[in-house]
Amino acid sequence: MPSYNAPIRDMQFVIHEMLNATETLTKYAKFEDAERDLFDAIMEEGAKFTSEVLTPLNAVGDHEGCVRHEDGSVTTPTGFKEAFKTMVENGWLSLAQDPEYGGQGLPGLLHIASGEMQSAANMAFAMYPGLTNGAIKAIEIGGSDEQKRSYLPKMIQGEWTGTMNLTEPHCGTDLGMLKTKAVPQADGSYKISGQKIFISAGEHDMSDNIVHLVLARIEGAPEGVKGISLFIVPKFTLDPDGNPADRNTVTCGSIEEKMGIHGNSTCVMNYDDAEGYLIGEENKGLKVMFVMMNRARLDVGMQGLAQSEVAYQNAAAYAKDRTQGRALTGPVNDNGPADPIIVHPDVRRMLMETKAFNEGARALIYWATMLEDMEGVHEDEKFREKADDYLGLLTPVIKGYLTDMAMRTTIDCQQIFGGHGFIEEWGMSQFVRDTRIALIYEGANGVQALDLVGRKLARKGGRALMSLNAEIDGFIAENESNENISEFTTGLKSAKAKLQDATMWLMQNGMTNPNNAGAGSVDYMHMMGLTTLAYMWGKMAVTAQAAIDNGSNEDFYPNKLITGRFFMARMLPQIDAHLAKLKTGAEPVMALDAAAF
Template structure:
């Protein structure tokens, strides 16, 4: 049977020893009272919920899937999902980092990040129901009218209602400028919305009393393209003036997608037939409002792959210690057994360490990003808020694309550790591969994230934000550059940091001559940037571990951290050399291929 143990020790290491989050909280009056004991107590309880309540439903939920009653348009989720969600609501988890004004606990985003990592490890399909609700909450908090906030936010915060985002249509995915859903103004200030949406995660289910859909649509006078899109809030059930639920709104699930993975989540086809909604934000500026939810979702999708990488690694490690196959090339290791455990074989260790390194690098990056989010919202210094916001914007496509690509590599490697058993359903490994595969696709494919990073976030402001991150790298290099024990961690990022300036400038100049050059280089560029970011994270973690060992701390955790960092820099980080070479190969070999692709 699969296992999952919440990685509390590593979370605490990153939170308290690397980033010293509670010291950062002290600079934010809202979070000044959040101390180490509070953080650890919440993480421990979150881990118990994830491992004890949602993890046991992961395989059964995948096998059972969701069921649509085509007569009533109602969806039944897998057995146990609804009860687990009720426990989640009763435990106050939905309200963890939400505004106290609407019933939230007002805790830092960092806490929500760690909670969701564990929930994603335990059961990604289940976790998507509350995860999307949190995104809807963020969008309405930022752009909703006072009336919309009072109507919807308390119920989303409590978890009594859930939320979705309805973007994609059958004829258009990422190119939202092509969407056709219409919104007709009514005399009472509402709108009647008609259209069809597909791929709507958690779009219909039986876990909550109401579902709050955020829907993109066009007003009658809307200009063509993305500048003519407005955002509307469309509840499954109308909400009466006293907050009670009224009649059914004509927004119906007409089908469930038959998918490769995340079977326990209802990925719905939605039909809106004059469904009544209200405008969120300004007319024709719906994308700006929806991007609050989309950016939150992109960070969340990276977190999904972090969770799956962690749980896949834990199971592969346990199996590798137990499974006997052949003898070690360097001599018998288990003399009392008929064969050695496969963990003695170098390539098995490479696969395990790949997953471990990608999990630990992702965890550090995710915690760093959510700490930046807390600072961007609540730090009293305007410059800190602005700088934090810019860095989050730069890192968001890296979180989404780099971590999910790495998750694909890691879950496949962990399945490989199991050999033939990895291909068999009962071990649970093939489900992690299937579930993770969607993470590279939705919320903007990883190619779209790469174009966003290179085209908008880097070249769009002449590398100004990239230079801000470069200064962080340079500061660490300056601090530890003469420390021989740090050389194996510092030298690689120092070299890549210098190369990035020339690399970026070169692509920028080529792109000015031919925009296809940016498109041809973008995916490789994002992975190079991802390794620079991970390298910085591992160097900081190695710095802390070395100092702990020098101070006499005998905890083997620190030795393990150094060994993982050494593996990362020796075996994974060098990918950057190949990536820069392929990026520089240009667009000609891709675009001058009409005969090859005829």
């Protein structure tokens, strides 16, 4: 059975050394308690909780799945309910939530680090609190004070969980087509009717109530995206004391049989005149939903990293343990009949690609999350603006590029197991199957790429990318003379120039024919992913080299540089292929008549 040990040293390196996070954040009143020792202690606890409680349940969840009973109730896999209780009791849900509603008010950075651990240990399980978190965000953003008081405390304490209801059988990406209707009632509530599909954690046995956030169209509302409103539809409506009372007419019609994340109940939800309450203004539901979705997209990128990390750990352990064949340069294990397979260059290539990706991806996600934390407290409007710009730009890259890559790395890690990788018992198949959904939900990766080139690049006259480019230029100028890390500055400089080349090409050619931008959008998203990862590796290299220069003799630092050099030498060259493909434009992609497919 696979194991998972939270990579705390790597996490600390990014948080404490590269980002200097606690020192920076504790300067602000909101985060004055977020000291380094507290961070470390919570991460240690998180590591224990995830390896001891969540990891053993991962295969159980995959094997048992969720069971829907005839009355529409759903039972989660053995142990999930108890683990969720433990999770609640240990305060993992309320970590970064608003103290006004019972949260601990710690930085999102700590939340993402513990979230990474939870998703690595058991992605299907971690989705239950993950979805709740999304619902909390939506109510915080758009809810009335009364709604906040009614729902947030119980959700933050984990007594109630939440869901997001967007997709319908005929519409997913194109929400403008949605049909679920809301009929206004005399008391100010609405009757919601319709069918929603792919609803994660839609029905289960882990909480006393489930708070469904539902997109629906109020009778008579405009067509398309301009007529969509957001509603709270609780599984049990509340009595005057705010406790769950009557069963609402929202039911789970069936559970989907999926490729992965079997431990999460993915439901078809039927709304049959269910009582619902409008969040915010009529017809403005998408706005709230999108703020929440952008946050959720960072979490999906994190899920990709998490699965890649746990797959890596198990593949590395297997490669050091399994003996087969001899090193090309002569036996290293003279006493045995064969060498451990980690001697084989191609096995190492797959491990190194995964390792270099994981460490770069972690730096990128944590950097973005730190920007989010800072956006909430920084006194300088310019800084807050920049943070918002960066998050706009980085969100589709973190969601799309990182999960595309995680698909490849989990498959490579499975490959290292040979035939055993294909056998469920070894657990590597589950990592691949669970990762697969991350490329699809919260906006398919192709949609992320289109969001990047079609919306985020152009926003505010391209200010976000100009600002990021200037930051990278500054970083290069500052570190170019440091010969110990010259591969990093050189590689980054070249990648940035190619990304600029691609950006120029898109600007020049996307206007005349938007399909030029569409056809190259995924290539562009990968180019930005490669460039931002190169930037992260540059920052990590500077940090590691400084530690060495300061006399550290921890192996960790030279190993960090070796891993980063691998990224620059063996992964970054992919950017050229993307640039060449992008510049061929729409014509080769669109030339064939649709009927000829």
